[in-house]
Amino acid sequence: MGKGRLIVISGFSGAGKGTVVKKLIEKYDYSLSISATTRAPREGEVDGREYYFKTVEEFKSLIDYNGLIEWAQYVENYYGTPRKFVEQEIAEGRNVILEIEVQGAMNIKAQYPDAILIFIATKDIETLEARLKARGTESDEVIRKRITRAAEEADSMDSYEYIVINDVLEECVDAVHSIVVSEECKKENKTRFLIDIKKELEDYIGGR
């Protein structure tokens, strides 16, 4: 068994990436990295499930001790990816999903060049707006802000290797899994196999 891969999922706020990740974990065999944050837990959020909730002091200590593979500050809160879980899982051959922002994704790719970067989008902006409105919990102002943010995120889409459109949820989930399966079939990731099989063929032909 080789090392596991990091699968970095980013996407428009409102594209449904949280649901995609949830289904992916349910349906296929992935480990999920839980981020650390200094923001306060929201109603119903559980420490270690949605996030590891940390004080600013705890978070800074994590940074100091190299305990995060990437971190960033949004508004006044810190967010980061704990190193230990990720490194342990990939060492044991498991594929790990990280749902993170564009900036974090770029940091991950710089450190783990074989990380797979996937961007989840809606098929158009009308759909994104409709989904945000359908939540019924957000004001027009907030919706506008989220779409303005999507515009910034769209500028970064070119840095992703794969773009998956979340139109039909199940298809989107399967497409993400397909990307991981196909990455494992890439010739570049079959170096060991190629060496071995050529050797076996040589032995077969030479040896009998």
Place this chain on the structure above:
Amino acid sequence: MGKGRLIVISGFSGAGKGTVVKKLIEKYDYSLSISATTRAPREGEVDGREYYFKTVEEFKSLIDYNGLIEWAQYVENYYGTPRKFVEQEIAEGRNVILEIEVQGAMNIKAQYPDAILIFIATKDIETLEARLKARGTESDEVIRKRITRAAEEADSMDSYEYIVINDVLEECVDAVHSIVVSEECKKENKTRFLIDIKKELEDYIGGR
């Protein structure tokens, strides 16, 4: 709907690529290109199902009229891929499977740079030998020849983009399909989408 893709399947003789292709067609939505050949039909083979059986004169005429996208001669027989079906299918947005030899695969890639080249292998040579023996129809001499041929084919594996190991048939079939799905998600194949969504975002931000 964009253009369809060509999916070129090659592999070791005995790796089971014929069965993989058959299952792929049954399970997913692909068109299958039927090759033309001058070799005589074998027991049970039907014209237009396994091959289009042609006389040498007919085959040469196909070549002369640019009716084949690739052709090659093996031993004393000609084999080729009829152009009309392939071009019609991809123009109508369907993905077409071509089960062809290494040399033909290279010819296809030169003409259709977005063709997806997939090589089907067994996990090792012992397995390949065991499968050939299990057929029970082939002499040790023939088996030896086929494995010697596999050694030549292995030299060409580096020219393929994907290598799929046919260990569990169903998994192999799904892996090939995953490759096609993931290719459609590649950023390079989302150029139109990227242009459109950025334009929509600009309009949204600028327009309201």
